[in-house]
Each structure stands twice: as structure tokens, then as C-alpha cells.
Amino acid sequence: MDSIVILFISGLLGLFVGMQKKPLFSIIIASLGLIGAGVAAYFKGSYVSPFASYAAFIPTQGLVIILLCTVTLLAMLGGYKRYKSDDEHTGDYFALILFSLCGAIIMAQPNDLMLFFIGLEILSIPIYVLVGIEKGSSRSAEAAVKYFFTGSFASAILLFGIGLLYGATGSFQIIEIQSNLAIGIWQSPMAIIGSLFLLAGFTFKIGAVPFHFWGPDVYDGASNAVLMYMSTVVKIAGIYAIINVFGQVFRDSYAFWIDLICIIIVLSMFYGYITAWKQTSFRRLIAYSSIANAGLMLFALADIHNSNIFLFVTAYALSTIAMVVVNSAVNDDTDSLANWEGIAWRNPLVGVALVLALFSLAGIPPLAGFFGKFSLLWSAAPHVPYTAILALIASVIGAFVYLRLMISALKKPKVTLPIHLSFEQVLVLVLTSLATLGALYFI
Amino acid sequence: MALILLPLVFSLVAWFIPSNITRIFGLIASAITLVVSSVAVCYFEPSEHLLIDFGLRFVRFSIDSLGFTMILLTNAVIFLVFLSNFKRSITNEKRFTALAFLMQFGLLGVFTTNTILGFYIFWELTLLPIFLILYWFGSFDKPRALLQFFLYTLLGSLAMLLSVIGLMHATNQQTYEALLAADLSSLGNTSIFLMGGFLLAFAVKIPLFPFHTWQAETYTKAPTAGTMLLSAIMLKMALFGLLKWVLPIFDGVATDFWRWPIITLGIIGVVYGAVVAIRQQDLKTLFAYASLSHLGLIAAALMLNNFDTNQIAVVQIVNHSIVSIGLFLAAGIIEQRLGTRELGQLGGIAKVAPRFAFWFAVLTFVSLSVPFTAGFIGEFFLIKALFSANALTGFLASTTLVLGAVYMLKAYQAPMFGPTINATFEDLHWSEIAVFAILSIAAIYLGLAPQCLTDFVAHSLPQPTH
Numbered sequence: 001m002d003s004i005v006i007l008f009i010s011g012l013l014g015l016f017v018g019m020q021k022k023p024l025f026s027i028i029i030a031s032l033g034l035i036g037a038g039v040a041a042y043f044k045g046s047y048v049s050p051f052a053s054y055a056a057f058i059p060t061q062g063l064v065i066i067l068l069c070t071v072t073l074l075a076m077l078g079g080y081k082r083y084k085s086d087d088e089h090t091g092d093y094f095a096l097i098l099f100s101l102c103g104a105i106i107m108a109q110p111n112d113l114m115l116f117f118i119g120l121e122i123l124s125i126p127i128y129v130l131v132g133i134e135k136g137s138s139r140s141a142e143a144a145v146k147y148f149f150t151g152s153f154a155s156a157i158l159l160f161g162i163g164l165l166y167g168a169t170g171s172f173q174i175i176e177i178q179s180n181l182a183i184g185i186w187q188s189p190m191a192i193i194g195s196l197f198l199l200a201g202f203t204f205k206i207g208a209v210p211f212h213f214w215g216p217d218v219y220d221g222a223s224n225a226v227l228m229y230m231s232t233v234v235k236i237a238g239i240y241a242i243i244n245v246f247g248q249v250f251r252d253s254y255a256f257w258i259d260l261i262c263i264i265i266v267l268s269m270f271y272g273y274i275t276a277w278k279q280t281s282f283r284r285l286i287a288y289s290s291i292a293n294a295g296l297m298l299f300a301l302a303d304i305h306n307s308n309i310f311l312f313v314t315a316y317a318l319s320t321i322a323m324v325v326v327n328s329a330v331n332d333d334t335d336s337l338a339n340w341e342g343i344a345w346r347n348p349l350v351g352v353a354l355v356l357a358l359f360s361l362a363g364i365p366p367l368a369g370f371f372g373k374f375s376l377l378w379s380a381a382p383h384v385p386y387t388a389i390l391a392l393i394a395s396v397i398g399a400f401v402y403l404r405l406m407i408s409a410l411k412k413p414k415v416t417l418p419i420h421l422s423f424e425q426v427l428v429l430v431l432t433s434l435a436t437l438g439a440l441y442f443i
Numbered sequence: 444m445a446l447i448l449l450p451l452v453f454s455l456v457a458w459f460i461p462s463n464i465t466r467i468f469g470l471i472a473s474a475i476t477l478v479v480s481s482v483a484v485c486y487f488e489p490s491e492h493l494l495i496d497f498g499l500r501f502v503r504f505s506i507d508s509l510g511f512t513m514i515l516l517t518n519a520v521i522f523l524v525f526l527s528n529f530k531r532s533i534t535n536e537k538r539f540t541a542l543a544f545l546m547q548f549g550l551l552g553v554f555t556t557n558t559i560l561g562f563y564i565f566w567e568l569t570l571l572p573i574f575l576i577l578y579w580f581g582s583f584d585k586p587r588a589l590l591q592f593f594l595y596t597l598l599g600s601l602a603m604l605l606s607v608i609g610l611m612h613a614t615n616q617q618t619y620e621a622l623l624a625a626d627l628s629s630l631g632n633t634s635i636f637l638m639g640g641f642l643l644a645f646a647v648k649i650p651l652f653p654f655h656t657w658q659a660e661t662y663t664k665a666p667t668a669g670t671m672l673l674s675a676i677m678l679k680m681a682l683f684g685l686l687k688w689v690l691p692i693f694d695g696v697a698t699d700f701w702r703w704p705i706i707t708l709g710i711i712g713v714v715y716g717a718v719v720a721i722r723q724q725d726l727k728t729l730f731a732y733a734s735l736s737h738l739g740l741i742a743a744a745l746m747l748n749n750f751d752t753n754q755i756a757v758v759q760i761v762n763h764s765i766v767s768i769g770l771f772l773a774a775g776i777i778e779q780r781l782g783t784r785e786l787g788q789l790g791g792i793a794k795v796a797p798r799f800a801f802w803f804a805v806l807t808f809v810s811l812s813v814p815f816t817a818g819f820i821g822e823f824f825l826i827k828a829l830f831s832a833n834a835l836t837g838f839l840a841s842t843t844l845v846l847g848a849v850y851m852l853k854a855y856q857a858p859m860f861g862p863t864i865n866a867t868f869e870d871l872h873w874s875e876i877a878v879f880a881i882l883s884i885a886a887i888y889l890g891l892a893p894q895c896l897t898d899f900v901a902h903s904l905p906q907p908t909h
Contacts, residue, residue: 355575359571362597364567364568364570364571365563365564365565365567365568366564366568370564370567374560374604374608377604377605377608378608378611381605381608381609381612382609382612385605385609388605389605392601392602392604392605393598393601395601396594396597396598396601399593399597400590400593400594403574403590403593404586404590407578407586407589407590410575410578410579412579
């Protein structure tokens with residue numbers, strides 16, 4: 001709760017500071033807010049928060065908050081160049097991101113479905129705005145509108161699901177719903193339909209098949225800077241929420257929904273990776289890769305007592321941010337994969353960061369992506385062995401998507417035009433690379 | 444500890460040294476690793492284990508005599524790769540030097556690790572450098588062939604990953620000794636599937652018959668140094684895994700189930716590889732199929748899981764490394780000097796380059812497994828073991844001797860004798876002579892005294908129960 005307060009205050013401060021039209025001040029305020037929120041989450045256990053009575057609603061684990069804050073910080077720094085260029089609104093953008101992060105933190109580990117829904121909306125509404133920041137571009141506007149309509153629809157479905165659950169159990173509290181469902185109510189049509197609606201809403205938020213259709217268009221229309229944030233934080237918050245809700249509320253109907261989840265996993269992975277194969281636009285490729293990764297993340301539901309999702313989402317976020325930063329450095333306008341040819345030669349740091357990010361996404365040890373995938377499958381494989389086998393076949397296709405990208409990036413060009421990275425981009429690339437390698441610590 | 448970490452250090456250092464001494468750095472650094480490991484072997488008591496623990500949770504190292512054999516082999520191969528490519532531009536590249544040492548690190552990890560997950564991690568780690576080496580220095584005009592190589596290996600390794608997870612869940616153990624002691628008989632059919640995952644990964648790497656299609660194209664398009672690394676040492680990871688990990692751990696129902704399928708595939712590989720090799724016009728493709736034939740034999744014999752055969756299989760593994768370095772070096776030399784590997788366009792090199800003709804001949808004979816070379820010991824005993832298991836298998840396996848003679852003599856005779864098509868042929872550089880000499884001496888020494896290797900290895904090979 002302290003973290004949310006700190007984030008909110010720094011967001012407000014950022015709005016005022018933003019009036020000075022000094023982007024540097026804005027980013028400093030925002031970064032301090034993020035770091036402060038992370039630190040507050042870290043020290044949460046050691047003192048009694050003045051919000052203890054409210055904090056009972058949100059028993060968020062410190063680690064998840066720290067992860068969300070770190071990822072947001074990286075995404076913010078990586079996109080700083082873009083945000084800076086529009087200095088009239090830099091402060092607004094950062095405030096929007098921080099407010100949205102508050103929602104993500106509330107949503108990630110809810111204790112109460114109503115609160116969860118509020119968190120979800122706080123997370124989503126600033127993003128609807130952020131997607132449309134390319135004001136001159138009709139595609140950006142289209143993406144924003146599309147995201148807004150589909151997102152509202154998904155929220156409505158989710159709310160309907162929550163309402164049905166309330167009708168079935170008479171409570172919004174997760175613990176109460178669970179104990180009511182446990183005595184057999186979960187078999188009532190109302191509860192079952194409610195859980196299906198909730199699942200649909202969640203699937204939409206994390207962008208898995210069959211509610212993935214908004215992904216490519218929205219990612220394509222959003223600018224790189226926003227993409228860094230929305231392709232990582234939203235997914236992390238969404239997956240933690242789904243783990244908490246399904247792992248706790250619907251613990252008893254596990255046998256009922258796990259088959260559904262397995263189908264979603266397999267479809268998402270195959271659809272995402274196979275479609276990513278033929279993309280020519282980088283952001284669309286990232287969109288399809290994120291659909292497939294959303295499928296992989298759902299493996300966390302297979303073992304509800306022990307979902308080792310943390311490493312996987314961290315690795316995914318690090319690699320995605322590194323790639324999008326590189327993309328924003330090489331082609332912010334055209335977004336064509338053809339421009340990726342030979343970029344590893346144009347700047348050694350870009351080369352190293354890309355190789356690490358792509359190998360990590362492909363799941364080659366000893367990088368973070370491998371340990372993420374390993375720990376996910378480690379807990380999931382005994383429960384859903386056949387899905388795990390299919391998922392591995394799909395990840396071979398996925399590895400190809402990433403290797404193809406790498407091959408084109410590593411191709412030695414005839415003329416090398418160096419890429420100039422700004423300081424914060426260098427910082428982000430160095431940090432993501434170090435963290436991707438840092439997974440060695442877990443062996 | 445230095446034994447394992449030294450290559451990693453070199454691989455990092457290689458990025459930072461000035462490019463004009465890269466070549467010398469690579470040679471000297473690889474020589475250092477070779478010397479260090481040789482010294483370590485001298486102080487090593489074969490019946491003991493050398494435990495190395497960095498305090499990591501999933502990866503620990505324990506070197507036994509088989510591990511030491513493979514370490515020596517790896518370090519020697521890396522050294523020979525640097526030495527034989529001394530005159531080529533590839534060793535002047537920082538990237539190649541760094542990647543080759545990274546590869547060496549991965550290989551040493553595979554051969555020394557004590558935990559099943561460590562085995563998988565290092566196994567995959569070797570993919571990273573070989574992919575970059577093949578891509579940067581190979582002549583893949585389209586990435587298709589390279590991606591095909593990757594499709595196969597990744598599919599295999601991911602199947603292995605599932606098996607590793609399954610095995611760790613089933614036994615609740617991760618170290619080699621504990622897995623050996625664990626009783627898998629209660630698993631029933633599951634253990635067959637688990638072993639199948641491992642075997643798929645190995646079958647792609649070895650390669651066994653239906654999984655070999657990546658091999659020829661990758662070998663021909665790869666740079667000579669890359670082909671050497673691939674065939675001389677990377678493929679040995681699979682045989683090593685079969686010998687040290689899979690067969691002893693799954694000894695019982697699973698091994699009995701897979702024995703004859705794998706032997707059949709191996710034997711098909713032996714005959715098929717040899718027949719296809721005879722028809723080849725490209726020298727590297729020919730050697731690639733020859734490699735398929737030889738390795739099929741080793742894999743088939745290993746599946747017998749017989750203590751004596753396993754010892755001899757180690758000899759044959761070492762021998763195959765020797766042969767493949769030598770032959771691919773010869774092919775590389777011809778290609779470098781003449782720009783072609785087509786047998787039809789070569790001829791009469793022996794007259795122009797007598798030293799090359801001599802050493803190539805020696806290596807051809809080693810590859811033919813004439814008596815007093817390591818190949819003779821290896822093939823003779825492996826075929827004998829297959830023969831005593833099943834006469835038909837033994838008979839088919841023994842065709843490798845005859846067919847091998849056909850394609851090897853063709854590969855030697857066509858470029859070396861006949862009308863002189865290639866009048867100018869620069870004879871061998873000292874570094875190349877050194878490589879050929881080392882290889883020949885090693886092959887002949889092993890052929891005369893194989894017991895020095897078999898006795899050394901025998902300490903760490905598990906005694907089969909039957």
C-alpha cells in the first residue's frame with residue numbers, strides 16, 4: 001500500500017513538474033517514485049504500515065511490486081527519448097504510466113474481486129490514452145480506439161463474471177468466495193458461467209488466444225515507448241492476477257478449467273509463433289511473440305500451489321524491453337524488419353544485447369529465459385505432461401522466429417552506419433543484458 | 444577448477460586483446476588448457492573422483508577417468524583446430540577465438556558435470572557458439588540449412604529437457620551417483636518415454652539414420668574449423684551422454700526396450716552412410732556420410748551396454764575425433780588451395796604436393812582401420828560384439844570395412860593421382876604438418892597400446908548388472 005501511495009504522489013508531483021517543460025525533472029521525479037516504491041515494498045515486512053487496515057485488502061508480495069517497478073523504470077528510461085521529444089506532455093506521460101502502475105499493483109494480488117476490478121480499470125485507462133500518443137498518426141488513433149472498445153468490452157465481461165460469482169456466493173472477498181465454492185457451489189451453473197467469464201476477461205488482458213485479436217493492431221499502432229510498457233507490465237500484472245484468482249477462488253474446480261487452460265496454452269503458442277514467423281513489421285512480431293508467451297505463462301496455473309512464474313516473466317520482460325529499445329533506436333518510423341539487417345554490427349552493445357535477448361527468449365541456457373521456462377515447466381510438467389510436450393514443439397517454432405531475427409541482425413552489412421544510442425538507452429541495454437546473464441545466479 | 448574455468452576466461456579475454464595477436468593468443472591459450480589438463484591427468488588417480496563445487500545449486504562437477512579422457516580429447520581438439528587453421532584468416536578473428544573457447548567451456552561442462560540439469564545446461568550452451576560460428580564464418584547463402592540444423596537439435600534438446608524434468612521428479616535426485624542408485628523399475632513404461640527423450644536428443648546429435656539430414660549440408664557449408672568442432676567433439680557429447688548417463692541410469696526395462704531399435708537405426712546408418720558416401724562427388728559431403736557410417740557403428744555397439752564393448756567404444760570415439768579432424772583438414776586444405784571440393788575437378792595433387800600426399804595417405808589408412816591403428820582395434824571389437832549379439836547385425840556392421848575402403852580410397856585416389864589437373868598446389872604449412880603428425884602418432888599409439896586408454900577408462904565405467 002505504501003508503494004501505491006508513493007507512486008501516486010510522485011505521479012501527481014510529476015504532473016506539476018511537467019508544467020516546467022523540463023523532461024529531465026520529470027524523469028527524475030518518476031524514477032525516484034519508482035525506486036521509492038520498490039524500496040517501500042522491500043521493507044514492507046519490517047514495520048507496521050499506517051495503512052495496515054487497508055493493506056489487508058492487498059497482500060501483495062514485495063517481490064512482485066519490485067518487479068513491476070523495475071520493469072516500469074526500464075520501460076520508462078527506454079522510451080525517454082520519445083517522451084522527451086514532446087516536452088509539453090512529458091510529465092503527463094510519466095504520470096499516466098505511474099497511475100497505471102498503481103492499478104497494476106492493486107490488480108496483481110487482489111484479496112477482493114471488487115478491488116481487483118478497480119485495479120484493472122486503473123491499469124487500463126491510462127494505457128488507452130498512452131496508445132494514442134502519436135497524435136498525428138491515424139494508426140495510433142485507430143489502435144487507441146480499438147484497444148479502448150475491446151478493452152471495455154472485456155472489462156464488462158469480467159465484471160459480469162464477478163457479478164455472477166457474487167450472485168452464487170454472496171461475497172466479493174476471495175477467501176469467502178473460495179470457502180463458499182468449496183462446499184459444492186462451484187458446480188452451480190451460475191458459478192461455472194461466472195468463472196468462464198472471468199477466464200475470458202483475463203485471457204483478453206494477457207492477450208492469449210482466443211481473445212488475442214486486438215494485440216497486433218494495438219501494438220503496431222502504439223509507439224515503441226508505450227509498447228515497452230504495455231507489453232510487459234500489463235502481462236505481468238494480468239498473469240499474477242489470474243494465478244491468484246484461479247489459484248485461490250477456483251481451487252476446487254481445478255479439474256474443470258485446467259483442460260480449458262491447456263487448450264488456450266497450446267492454441268496461443270502455436271498460433272503466436274506460427275504467425276510471428278511471417279511478420280515483416282517488428283511490432284507485429286513482438287505482438288505475436290507476446291501472444292505465444294502469454295500461452296506459456298498460463299502454465300503457471302497447472303500447479304496452483306507452486307507457480308514458478310517470477311523468473312519467466314522477468315526474463316520475458318527484460319528481453320522484450322531490450323528488443324524494443326533496439327527497435328526504437330534503429331527504426332522509429334517504418335518499423336520494418338528489413339531495417340534490422342546487420343544492426344548488430346552498427347553498435348557492439350546493440351549486438352550483445354540483442355544476442356542475449358533473443359537467445360533468452362528462445363530459451364537457450366544459461367540465460368534467464370531458460371531458467372524461466374525450466375522453472376515453469378518444472379512445476380507444470382507433472383500435471384499436464386501432454387500440453388508440456390506440445391508446448392515444447394511450439395517453442396521450437398518460436399526459437400526459429402527469434403533466430404531468424406538474429407540471423408538478420410547479425411548479417412554483416414556492406415556499409416556500416418554506426419547507431420548512436422542515447423545515455424538512457426545504453427543504460428537500459430546494459431541493465432537488461434546483465435540481468436539476463438545474471439540468471440546464472442539461480443543455478 | 445582452473446581446468447573448467449580457464450576456457451571461459453580466455454573466451455572473455457579474447458574480446459579485448461589487439462587483433463594482430465589474436466591468432467597467437469588462440470594457439471597459446473588452447474595449448475595452456477591442454478597442458479593444464481595433461482598435468483591434471485598425471486596427478487589423477489584413475490579410481491577416484493575429482494569433485495569441484497562452486498556452491499551452485501543445480502550444477503556441480505565431478506571428474507572421473509572417463510571425464511578426464513573427454514577433457515583431454517576436447518582440449519586437444521580445440522588446440523588442433525587452432526593449430527590447423529593457423530594459416531587461415533578465421534583464427535585471426537576475435538569472434539572465432541572467443542566463441543571457440545566458449546564452446547570449449549561448454550563441452551568441458553558437459554563432460555565433467557555431475558548433475559543431470561548441469562548436463563542439459565552445458566549441452567545447450569554449446570549450441571550458442573556453434574550457431575554463431577557457423578553463421579558468421581560458414582558459407583550459408585540462405586539461412587535455411589542452418590535453421591534446419593537448429594530445428595533438429597532444438598527439438599531433440601527440448602525433448603531431453605522434458606525427460607530431465609521427468610527424471611528429476613520421478614527420482615527426486617539430481618546427482619549422477621544418486622540417479623545411478625535410484626530404482627527406476629517402479630516407473631514402468633514411463634522410464635521408456637523418459638529414455639526416449641534423451642535418445643531423441645542424442646540421435647539428432649550423433650546423428651542416427653533418420654535424423655541425419657542436417658549433417659551433410661551443415662558440414663559442407665560450415666567453415667573447416669566449424670566442421671572440425673562439430674564432428675570431432677560436439678557429436679561426441681551424445682555418445683558420451685549415452686555411455687555415461689543414459690545407459691547406466693536407465694539400465695533395465697527402458698534399455699531393453701530401446702536396444703534393438705537403436706541398434707537397427709545405427710546399422711542402417713552404417714550401411715546407408717557408406718553406400719551414399721561412395722556416390723558422393725563432393726569431398727566434404729563424402730566425409731560427412733563416412734562420419735554417419737562410423738558413428739552409427741559406435742552407437743549401435745554402445746547400446747549393447749556391455750562392459751568390454753564400452754571400453755572399446757571410448758577408443759573408437761577418440762579415433763573418430765582423430766580421423767575427422769584429419770580428413771576435414773585435408774578437405775579444407777584442398778578447398779583452400781584450389782577453391783573446389785568436387786572430385787571430378789581434382790587430380791594429380793600427389794605430384795605437386797608430395798608431403799600433403801603422404802600425410803593424407805596416412806590419415807586415409809587410419810580411417811580405413813588398417814591394423815596397428817586405433818580404428819582397427821575399435822572397429823574389430825565393436826563388430827565382434829555386435830556379431831556375438833546377433834549374427835546378421837554383425838555381418839551388416841562389418842560391411843563398413845569393405846565399403847569404407849571403397850569410398851576412402853576413392854576419396855584419396857581421385858584428387859591425388861590421375862592426370863595433373865591442378866598444376867599449382869602449395870604444399871603443407873608447418874602447422875598443418877604438425878597437426879597431421881600429432882594425429883597419426885596418436886592413432887598409431889592407440890592402435891599399438893589401446894589398453895592404456897581402456898584401463899584408464901575402465902575405472903569409471905559402471906559395471907552392468909547382467
